[in-house]
Amino acid sequence: MIPIPAILPRPAVLQPTDAQFLLDAKTAIVAPKPLDRIGRMLQGYLKGTEFPLPLQSRSRKGAIRLKIDKSRQDLGDEGYTLDVSADAIEICAAKPAGVFYGVQTLRQLLPASLYGGRSAGPLTVPGVHVEDRPRFVWRGAHLDVCRHFMPKEFLFRYVDLLALHKLNTFHLHLTDDQGWRIEIKRYPKLTSVGGWRKETMAGHYREQKWDGTPHGGYYTQEDLKQLVAYAKDRFVNIVPEIEMPGHAQAAIAAYPELGNLSTPLEVGTRWGVIENIANVEDSTIKFFQNVLDETMKIFPSKFIHVGGDEAPKKQWQESPRVQARIKDLGLKDEHEMQSWFIRQMDAHLAKKGRRLIGWDEILEGGLAPGATVMSWRGEEGGIAAAKSGHDVVMAPNPFTYFDFYQGDPKTEPLAIGGRLPLSKAYSFEPIPAVLTAEEAKHVLGAQGQLWTEYIDSPAKLEYMAFPRLSALSEVLWSPKEGKSYDEFLVRLRPHLERLRSLGVNFREPEELRGR
Numbered sequence: 288m289i290p291i292p293a294i295l296p297r298p299a300v301l302q303p304t305d306a307q308f309l310l311d312a313k314t315a316i317v318a319p320k321p322l323d324r325i326g327r328m329l330q331g332y333l334k335g336t337e338f339p340l341p342l343q344s345r346s347r348k349g350a351i352r353l354k355i356d357k358s359r360q361d362l363g364d365e366g367y368t369l370d371v372s373a374d375a376i377e378i379c380a381a382k383p384a385g386v387f388y389g390v391q392t393l394r395q396l397l398p399a400s401l402y403g404g405r406s407a408g409p410l411t412v413p414g415v416h417v418e419d420r421p422r423f424v425w426r427g428a429h430l431d432v433c434r435h436f437m438p439k440e441f442l443f444r445y446v447d448l449l450a451l452h453k454l455n456t457f458h459l460h461l462t463d464d465q466g467w468r469i470e471i472k473r474y475p476k477l478t479s480v481g482g483w484r485k486e487t488m489a490g491h492y493r494e495q496k497w498d499g500t501p502h503g504g505y506y507t508q509e510d511l512k513q514l515v516a517y518a519k520d521r522f523v524n525i526v527p528e529i530e531m532p533g534h535a536q537a538a539i540a541a542y543p544e545l546g547n548l549s550t551p552l553e554v555g556t557r558w559g560v561i562e563n564i565a566n567v568e569d570s571t572i573k574f575f576q577n578v579l580d581e582t583m584k585i586f587p588s589k590f591i592h593v594g595g596d597e598a599p600k601k602q603w604q605e606s607p608r609v610q611a612r613i614k615d616l617g618l619k620d621e622h623e624m625q626s627w628f629i630r631q632m633d634a635h636l637a638k639k640g641r642r643l644i645g646w647d648e649i650l651e652g653g654l655a656p657g658a659t660v661m662s663w664r665g666e667e668g669g670i671a672a673a674k675s676g677h678d679v680v681m682a683p684n685p686f687t688y689f690d691f692y693q694g695d696p697k698t699e700p701l702a703i704g705g706r707l708p709l710s711k712a713y714s715f716e717p718i719p720a721v722l723t724a725e726e727a728k729h730v731l732g733a734q735g736q737l738w739t740e741y742i743d744s745p746a747k748l749e750y751m752a753f754p755r756l757s758a759l760s761e762v763l764w765s766p767k768e769g770k771s772y773d774e775f776l777v778r779l780r781p782h783l784e785r786l787r788s789l790g791v792n793f794r795e796p797e798e799l800r801g802r
């Protein structure tokens with residue numbers, strides 16, 4: 288029996304052969320000009336071999352060859368073939384993204400220690416024929432950098448971790464009640480005031496205790512541009528999120544004219560759903576549109592996220608100005624008011640050739656014409672949106688909220704609540720069963736959420752993310768047919784060695800302990 292290499296996410300077709308390729312001092316990487324960057328990235332991945340692995344643009348024997356083959360449109364934008372034989376390794380795709388994913392698969396045929404940059408002597412690469420393409424186009428990971436600020440260097444590392452799992456979408460939640468994390472040149476107080484809070488909740492929310500320690504930080508536009516470029520090289524699109532009209536207390540603290548109250552607010556220090564939401568003045572609409580304009584200059588992403596979740600309507604009900612606005616605009620209630628607010632953003636983004644995406648509350652009071660819905664309160668929002676012809680990204684909390692406990696709360700580090708073990712993350716099916724095949728085409732994919740109320744460091748974030756994100760990557764990439772948790776676990780064990788070699792603080796799943 289030829290052993291089956293542990294590729295994760297599982298490829299659509301994987302046929303081991305009895306050939307072997309010897310990677311040694313005579314091996315070269317051959318890549319035509321347009322694949323130069325990917326070739327150099329592969330050199331970087333292989334630097335632990337201590338072989339020179341020169342990058343050449345012309346084909347030769349004994350080489351790792353990267354190729355674009357325009358006749359293979361059947362592979363789609365991200366698919367590839369990988370063939371390892373005795374005299375060559377060939378990765379072929381219709382588009383560069385496919386070549387990049389072929390390279391990620393090739394890395395997984397090599398010793399795990401190479402991820403950490405170490406491996407001595409010649410390497411034998413097992414013979415395979417792989418033919419592979421993803422099931423979904425939106426394979427995402429969300430990260431909240433507001434509740435706890437994460438150092439910029441960590442975001443780069445995280446992009447690498449996403450890319451090795453063939454995830455292609457990084458949703459950066461940049462603004463919230465407890466912190467504003469993106470520099471906006473027109474409104475400097477968003478970060479100088481909104482970027483800092485005086486303290487943070489200590490322990491769980493139910494204890495109602497605070498730590499007395501200031502917390503904050505933000506990314507400059509230059510930081511974010513560097514991150515976008517780094518991610519682009521790794522075929523990861525960064526979707527920025529600017530929250531409105533709720534989860535905006537940090538912005539209101541910086542610019543009180545955005546709020547509904549006459550008393551000033553400070554940057555939030557309490558988790559949960561907060562009543563302090565933005566008002567609906569023309570100047571406020573303009574303010575957020577201006578913020579979006581600067582955001583779009585940094586992020587080329589087609590999709591721009593405007594939040595829209597958890598905006599309690601109490602202050603709008605009590606505000607004579609908001610009530611007058613509802614009447615003037617001929618709206619029925621506060622939900623239609625929010626829908627009007629979001630529509631102003633939808634029209635603004637559409638004018639600039641972008642598409643609005645928001646949490647499923649944007650359905651309430653009527654969905655903006657161009658909107659895509661991110662369905663987090665279960666599947667319902669996604670179903671409603673898909674049925675009305677809108678695109679959907681699934682993010683249902685029971686399956687994709689990686690801030691939930693992954694084991695017994697008595698022995699796990701503090702988390703928000705819930706229970707989402709690895710097996711459940713793996714069992715997730717992104718397409719709701721009630722959708723017809725036609726409606727299901729609106730499901731672009733799904734993503735894992737990392738809200739950071741109780742995640743205060745990169746190490747804890749890695750603990751919460753992995754290996755649940757590894758499981759989700761397979762849900763999103765691999766064909767539905769052939770899905771098996773037991774078989775996944777067999778591949779997960781060697782995969783965790785790769786993460787270990789990278790120094791990732793993953794959680795050891797119960798199923799693999801002592802195995």
Ligand code: TNX
Pocket residue numbers: 596597646663688690703738739740
């Ligand atoms: C709900 S999910 C929120 C976040 C919290 C999260 C905690 C969503 C759109 N809003 O503000 O951080 O629950 O799990």
